[in-house]
Amino acid sequence: MTDLYLIRHGIAAEHGTYQNDDERPLTQEGDRKTRKVASRLKALELEFGIILTSPLIRARQTAEILKAAGLSQQLEECATLAPDGNIHDWITEYKTWISTASKPLALVGHQPDLGNWAELLIWGQAKEALILKKAGIIGITLPPKGSPLANSQLFWLTPPKFLLG
Numbered sequence: 001m002t003d004l005y006l007i008r009h010g011i012a013a014e015h016g017t018y019q020n021d022d023e024r025p026l027t028q029e030g031d032r033k034t035r036k037v038a039s040r041l042k043a044l045e046l047e048f049g050i051i052l053t054s055p056l057i058r059a060r061q062t063a064e065i066l067k068a069a070g071l072s073q074q075l076e077e078c079a080t081l082a083p084d085g086n087i088h089d090w091i092t093e094y095k096t097w098i099s100t101a102s103k104p105l106a107l108v109g110h111q112p113d114l115g116n117w118a119e120l121l122i123w124g125q126a127k128e129a130l131i132l133k134k135a136g137i138i139g140i141t142l143p144p145k146g147s148p149l150a151n152s153q154l155f156w157l158t159p160p161k162f163l164l165g
Helices: 028-043 057-068 087-100 113-123
Strands: 002-008 050-053 075-077 105-109 137-142 153-158
Touching: 002 057, 002 113, 028 057, 050 057, 057 075, 057 105, 087 105, 087 113, 105 113, 113 137, 113 153
Parallel strands: 002 105, 050 075, 050 105
Antiparallel strands: 002 137, 137 153
């Protein structure tokens, strides 16, 4: 079994403040809160085999904060984690990765995509009912064999406020 952590990027600049939405960075508050969340995750002794991140700057900055906190030695961009990415494309990549995995996997991305992916992995259909707050985390255990779609188990759904205290 593999534990998968879906992590939404931290608080970013408002929509419309950048000509290209892909370029919206974390705000100072987003950076600060994300660092606190990363520090708390490290204190909980979490460690990821790899952090895969959306190529958008706000997600990349979040992933770099997680790496800098010592949560992983590896960080890679993953185009399927960009907004509107296809979970089926990611599952193909995951099946290749899982053969060498020994630690949990972290995906840093966007809402509603991560919430929808969680629903697909757990229930097999997305209803946009799971809302992942900025710098929030969903933990899912993926099965060792077969498709993870509708065969995975939710073990953690945490808004950042529970990790900031």
